Amino acid sequence: MAWLALASLLVLAAPQPAAALDFATDPVSGYALGGNDPVAYFVDRKPRRGQQEHELRWRDTIWMFVNEGNRAAFEKAPRIYAPHLKGCDPTALAGGFVTIGNPSIFALHDGRLLLFHSEINRFLFLADPQTLLEGAHDSAERLGCAR
Template structure:
């Protein structure tokens, strides 16, 4: 549901739904709906961050589970932030931008990738090498590559 709201807000803010920064979730007010981006790598699942551990980067506020995760992100945000400004990886490989869902994700080649649906995630992972390359090309065209 938060991903759908994020998508609608993007449509209203811009005629193209093309994020140039990481757009905060309109309900939570934080990037990734308030989930800790480092937790995807450490815990292999989304975990809600705490307002005690906030950091501004990429046009959004990010929150973290603990100080260690915040420091890891502060030192290398490009490592932990989702690819394609959070746009759905499979849809992007197909040539269009959709909001990725922070609950439907995969770590592909060491990078966090979100997807619009479980089916899209499956299809992407079946041919991840080719679709990752296609998505990277489309990120430039659709604007799903944040200007940081």
Template sequence: MSEFTLNLTRLWLPAKQFAMAAVFFAASVFGASARPDFYLADPVTAYAIGGYDPVAFFVDGYPRLGDRRIELSWRGVRWLFVNEGNKAAFERDPEVYAPQYGGCGAYALVEGYATAGNPAIFAVVENRLYFFHTAVNRYLFLTSRETSVEAAAANALKTGCLQP
């Protein structure tokens, strides 16, 4: 086995196992009938999208960790916000600010499988927030944006990462 193959296995196997465990854990906790309300939550803190403020991606243009004193429960998950204004904006229209596909990696869905998206690797496309597993996935998604959005939406149902 070459060193490259060995390193690739070391890197991808734990990531794949974590993503699958997160998907199966959420499915077992929320049940199959509640899958439309599925959002990836941090396994340690139970905050949606790792505790990042979903509105900050739009307002500030980069991810910002929310304040634990400013939280809101929506679709069975706790969301954190940087300030009360962001919380109010999310309360008015959460569908606008919540990440697409429950926070799953958008390009992975294009390829037909589910991975946990990384809030640090994101894109706002046509006023929708998308997360990606890697920067390469983000690049590939954005280079063929229209077909990628269609393919990801179609595969979101098959993989359990339904659109919000």
């Protein structure tokens, strides 16, 4: 019984992440996109790890950037650079369930950053993006993945 009380205290004392898992937030560090720069996906066409000296808090989540220019771009237009569907996998959403995307498995589609749980989901999405995106949007609000 004492171990249960101790375990409860440890859980309560543990640092809490900035947000649940919106925007593929790392549950340990609290960084969106696991610490990757959201603007880099558009500029460099690949994920790049941000630096702590260029971080910014937006929507109760901490975002990191590789430089001040990317930080400023995000600050001006966060909805453009933040993952669409709050980082939920659009293929899974189209199927009616929520899976948080992996910041390393992504696609840029119609000017939006989309994250996928797996390479297979990314492949399926790219085979029929319009249909799957429509299905994802239909489920997003109900499943907590709408902005």
